[in-house]
Amino acid sequence: MxxxxxxxxxxxxxxxxxxxxxxxxxxxxxxxxxxxxxxxxxxxxxxxxxxxxxxxxxxxxxxxxxxxxxxxxxxxxxxxxxxxxxxxxxxxxxxxxxxxxxxxxxxxxxxxxxxxxxxxxxxxxxxxxxxxxxxxxxxxxxxxxxxxxxxxxxxxxxxxxxxxxxxxxxxxxxxxxxxxxxxxxxxxxxxxxxxxxxxxxxxxxxxxxxxxxxxxxxxxxxxxxVSRGATIAAAWDTQALAAIAPAGAEGKPVLANALTDADLGLVRNAILQSCDAQDGLADGLVSHPAACKFDVKSLQCTGAKNATCLSQPQVNALQKMFAGPVDSAGRKLYFSWPWDPGMGHAANDWRNWKLGTSQTAVANSRHVFLMQDALQGYFVTPPDRSLSIFAFDFDRDPARMDAHDWMFDTxxxxxxxxxxxxxxxxxxxxxxxxxxxxxxxxxxxxxxxxxxxxxxxxxxxxxxxxxxxxxxxxxxxxxxxxxxxxxxxxxxxxxxxxxxxxxxxxxxxxxxxxxxxxxxxxxxxxxxxxxxxxxxxxxxx
Missing domain, CATH: 3.40.50.1820 (Alpha/Beta hydrolase fold, catalytic domain)
Structure with a gap:
């Protein structure tokens, strides 16, 4: 040509x-x-x-x-x-x-x-x-x-x-x-x-x-x-869940088991019961989130944990997560989250991000393998491969993100x-x-x-x-x-x-x-x- x-x-x-x-x-x-x-x-x-x-x-x-x-x-x-x-x-x-x-x-x-x-x-x-x-x-x-x-x-x-x-x-x-x-x-x-x-x-x-x-x-x-907000929330949620996760065969917490699929289903059903019909129809969707006043404490067991309720530690962890991360002085580090029933459905990716599926002490949640990777590699300056999302310090470590924040966040x-x-x-x-x-x-x-x-x-x-x-x-x-x-x-x-x-x-x-x-x-x-x-x-x- x-x-x-x-x-x-x-x-x-x-x-x-x-x-x-x-x-x-x-x-x-x-x-x-x-x-x-x-x-x-x-x-x-x-x-x-x-x-x-x-x-x-x-x-x-x-x-x-x-x-x-x-x-x-x-x-x-x-x-x-x-x-x-x-x-x-x-x-x-x-x-x-x-x-x-x-x-x-x-x-x-x-x-x-x-x-x-x-x-x-x-x-x-x-x-x-x-x-x-x-x-x-x-x-x-x-x-x-x-x-x-x-x-x-x-x-x-x-x-x-x-x-x-x-x-x-x-x-x-x-x-x-x-x-x-x-x-x-x-x-x-x-x-x-x-x-x-x-x-x-x-x-x-x-x-x-x-x-x-x-x-x-x-x-x-x-x-x-993401660099000075959602990643901090990922660390917050991971630590809250790890604190209540039962120990596995190695004697260490298994993150994926902090909440079972049945537990998530309980939360989903309770949100639907509380908020679904506020949009004029009970259809499995909470389409009027501003009217939803769900309180997860309503699911807390009065006695021992069983299939119909959540343990007090589980309720406390969910309350902590959905309220969003704060430092020791109570200053907000990210946003709260809405109580949407989608979080408890098997088709949703909530488990994959926050809990994962690994039945060992080596967690495979996306917060751990993706967000921790980004945290270590380019959200903190200088990069630090020793910084664990499980040990993130909510008073000290957010400041390590400032150097990159100006060019990344929007x-x-x-x-x-x-x-x-x-x-x-x-x-x-x-x-x-x-x-x-x-x-x-x-x-x-x-x-x-x-x-x-x-x-x-x-x-x-x-x-x-x-x-x-x-x-x-x-x-x-x-x-x-x-x-x-x-x-x-x-x-x-x-x-x-x-x-x-x-x-x-x-x-x-x-x-x-x-x-x-x-x-x-x-x-x-x-x-x-x-x-x-x-x-x-x-x-x-």
Whole structure:
């Protein structure tokens, strides 16, 4: 293929790719040669394309997905930037994957990461939308956030810390937009970001550090105070549970057995009995959380522990956990948690995060193996592999997080001046049974937005709370919802989401409910099919 100016080259490259995937075109080459040739021609200074693959329509699913939709025709590129050797002697680069659909709708989606990142997830846009954004025609990008491997070892290299916090995302967003312009012969008409957890933090980071990059952003369960908040809460909860955990064969506490599945079921059922019907219908969901006044002490045994009640130590531990961590002077270190019945359902991830399943003294809860890893590797400065989440000092150790807090956490800026100036739209979503980031954190941020901007807040930002849902998805909830479609309509048609219909998956198949913008909640109208969202209204508390 001869060299052409960028605009013409992009059009030529696209026609080659379309021909390879079955669309009309002159002298259709093989799919691989079309994508490879085009990728080589679109080289961007400082970027090395390491893989280029043309994917024919309806032939593959994303890696790791055995079921679900097959992917639309697209060109998959992987590349690297900023290849270097860190101060720890390890090689680093900013890795990314960009998928360019043959049937492009003119839109770009940046798919956020999560955890410690360090891996390149398939750039298909699975979050907050049934199916894949790629199949809707979005060009989609993902990144490893500037380090390789899912552990927090990258925290020993200061450049990798900055890349993880914001720099890698800046570079990938700019590069992806450039590649899209070169490929299609024009820039994307609209740009969007969706992320949950760490990806939700990235969403907030873009609205604050790089406010001109995206027209619309979805921040789900955003890790706004993860380094100096949620990680402290993880230590608090772990220590509270370890203190009441029965000893195993080794004579040491077994964290997973501090609360059995039956114990969690007792709590779930008691919350439902106390709060379920306050939304007009007893349906296994607490959709009016502001009215829920559950007291776990009502489950305390009057005598010996049995199958119908909780022991006093168990009740005390749950009270301590749901109230949130404090230092010895009583100063709050993170938020409290709502009593949502989803925490006690087997489909929820509450156990996996807080208790784990290990029947030995070596706990495998995600708080221990994920949050402790991040705590040691890059939430404290300097990194400290000796710092145990079981021995975290709530008076001394929070201050060790200050050096990194300024570049990682995103809870402080409620002005969002640049993002509002470009007429950006910010949609929050949070599961009410989230075991790692409290929904009260999202509510607090949104309340501060409302205090700053008043009634105008709803013009650019809305918060949707999802009863029963765990971290990012799943649980006893209607957790499948088209947030991407709602965001596009808001940005491009000016239609602010008054309600978003969500459907049940594994626990409530066939059920639909409206997700209502905070502070409204879904209330049953009193007649009609209780499984149909059409028979629910969004009401103010």
């Amino acid at each position: 001869k060299s052409l100016p960028h605009g013409k080259l992009a059009i030529a490259g696209t026609s080659l790719f379309l021909a390879a995937c079955g669309a009309p075109g002159p002298q259709a080459p093989t799919a691989a040669s079309a994508c490879n040739t085009a990728a080589q021609q679109f080289a961007v200074p400082g970027v090395r394309i390491t893989e280029a693959e043309a994917v024919a329509a309806d032939t593959v699913r994303p890696a790791g997905q055995a079921t679900g939709p097959l992917l639309a025709a697209h060109c998959r590129l992987q590349g690297r930037m900023n290849e270097r050797v860190g101060v720890d002697g390890k090689p680093y680069h900013i890795g990314f994957e960009l998928r360019l659909p043959a049937n492009w709708n003119g839109r770009f989606l940046y798919q956020g990461g999560g955890g410690n990142d360090g891996i390149i997830r398939p750039a298909v846009g699975p979050q907050a939308a049934p199916g894949y954004a790629l199949n809707r025609g979005f060009a989609v990008v993902t990144t490893d956030a500037g380090h390789q491997g899912p552990t927090a070892d990258f925290g020993f290299d200061p450049v990798a810390r900055v890349d993880n916090a914001y720099n890698a995302h800046d570079r990938v967003a700019v590069t992806a937009k450039d590649l899209i312009r070169r490929w299609y012969g024009k820039p994307a008409d609209r740009s969007y970001f969706i992320g949950c957890s760490g990806g939700g933090r990235q969403a907030m980071m873009f609205t604050q550090r790089f406010p001109s990059y995206f027209d619309g952003v979805i921040a789900m369960a955003p890790a706004m105070r 809870d402080k800026d409620v002005d969002l001046a640049g993002f509002r100036a470009r007429n950006g739209k910010l949609l929050f979503a949070h599961g009410m049974a989230d075991p790692i980031f409290s929904p009260h954190e999202a509510i607090d941020y949104y309340e501060r937005l409302r205090a700053r901007h008043g009634a105008a807040t709803a013009d650019f930002s809305r918060l949707f709370l999802i009863p029963g849902m765990g971290h990012c998805s799943g649980g006893a909830a209607t957790d499948s919802w088209d947030g991407l479609g709602a965001l596009v309509d808001w940005v491009e048609k000016g239609q602010a989401p008054q309600r978003i219909v969500a459907t049940g998956t594994s626990v409530f198949p066939g059920r639909s409910r409206p997700l209502c913008p905070y502070p409204q909640y879904a209330h049953y109208n009193g007649s009609g099919n209780p499984e149909d969202a059409a028979n629910f209204s969004c009401r103010n508390p």
